Amino acid sequence: MTQAVRGRGITKYFGDVIALDGVDLDVAAGQIHGLVGPNGAGKTTLLGILLGLATADKGTLEVLGQPAGRALLVPDGVAGFVDGPGVYPSLTARRNLAELARLRGYGEKAEVDDALAQVGLADVANDKVRGFSLGMRQRIGLAAALLIRPRLLVLDEPSNGLDPSGRKHVHEVLRRLAADGAAVLLSSHQMDDVEALCSEVTIVAAGRVVFAGPLSKLADESRPVDYLLRVSDTATARQIAASASGVTLGPVPANDADLIIIRANVPAIDALVPQLVSAGVAVRELTPVTSPLESAFLALTEQQAQQQAEQQEVSR
Numbered sequence: 001m002t003q004a005v006r007g008r009g010i011t012k013y014f015g016d017v018i019a020l021d022g023v024d025l026d027v028a029a030g031q032i033h034g035l036v037g038p039n040g041a042g043k044t045t046l047l048g049i050l051l052g053l054a055t056a057d058k059g060t061l062e063v064l065g066q067p068a069g070r071a072l073l074v075p076d077g078v079a080g081f082v083d084g085p086g087v088y089p090s091l092t093a094r095r096n097l098a099e100l101a102r103l104r105g106y107g108e109k110a111e112v113d114d115a116l117a118q119v120g121l122a123d124v125a126n127d128k129v130r131g132f133s134l135g136m137r138q139r140i141g142l143a144a145a146l147l148i149r150p151r152l153l154v155l156d157e158p159s160n161g162l163d164p165s166g167r168k169h170v171h172e173v174l175r176r177l178a179a180d181g182a183a184v185l186l187s188s189h190q191m192d193d194v195e196a197l198c199s200e201v202t203i204v205a206a207g208r209v210v211f212a213g214p215l216s217k218l219a220d221e222s223r224p225v226d227y228l229l230r231v232s233d234t235a236t237a238r239q240i241a242a243s244a245s246g247v248t249l250g251p252v253p254a255n256d257a258d259l260i261i262i263r264a265n266v267p268a269i270d271a272l273v274p275q276l277v278s279a280g281v282a283v284r285e286l287t288p289v290t291s292p293l294e295s296a297f298l299a300l301t302e303q304q305a306q307q308q309a310e311q312q313e314v315s316r
């Protein structure tokens, strides 16, 4: 599989602040890759470097086979935006895209209409962007990116402000692009979006990569997570869970009399369920409260924050 992005040791300072501290990033062509991390982790900075909006201080970056990251230039074949798309509020959605296409020297009206249709804005093509919601503006930004037929699409929080229908359009567009061989790199705080779309993720915390790889590798069976259990007899189930090894009882759920919340890892759950069943308690549902990505994200980023605090303590 060809690489769309290959970054090694990317480092970026803002004065004394180190926003990116030796970041490696690999995004394959045809892949939707998620970039996740807590506030201030360096995601926007990294995406900005890929889009030629900022330069790296150290490290190497190849985008679509070309060296990048050292000049304020959008590499060929790359589209996207950070911190929301730039639009002209006084122009209609269609004029915004048509002007952009004209400025860039490509794109016929038909492509503008097609891009608007793809993101679900055909019905409001003749409305001024001034009245558009955040989600609609995000979709205009995506439509603008589509005009250049990108081979790498870079998006910062593309689901911000999207309603379920807007989200569906955006997901479809991204999946279609990837199926056609383009690479998509998106940052998101919405773990369900990342899980629905991305095959691989890079998790960053405080400017460093704490995990990179397939989502399937994140599921760690030894890590305790919270589960919801729907059972036929909560009183007996709570009693058994309270004395089961490796299981901690959570709070009593407020609105559902048939549920209990427990914290356990996979082996502890595997041992608990037959115990409940043999005591005559039917187990009707067993669901992790947090997804594997969310719990890995929390565990990895907390670990990183703790290590940093310890390092600061040592260097004092």
Ligand SMILES: Nc1ncnc2c1ncn2[C@@H]1O[C@H](COP(=O)(O)OP(=O)(O)OP(=O)(O)O)[C@@H](O)[C@H]1O
Pocket (backbone or CB within 6 Å): 014, 017, 018, 019, 037, 038, 039, 040, 041, 042, 043, 044, 045, 046
């Ligand atoms: N232009 C700038 N000047 C000074 N510091 C900056 C600048 N841009 C980013 N930073 C700092 O660099 C670090 C990384 O910021 P960045 O915006 O890349 O994080 P992020 O992961 O995108 O965060 P969020 O999820 O909140 O958008 C932060 O400490 C931030 O304060």
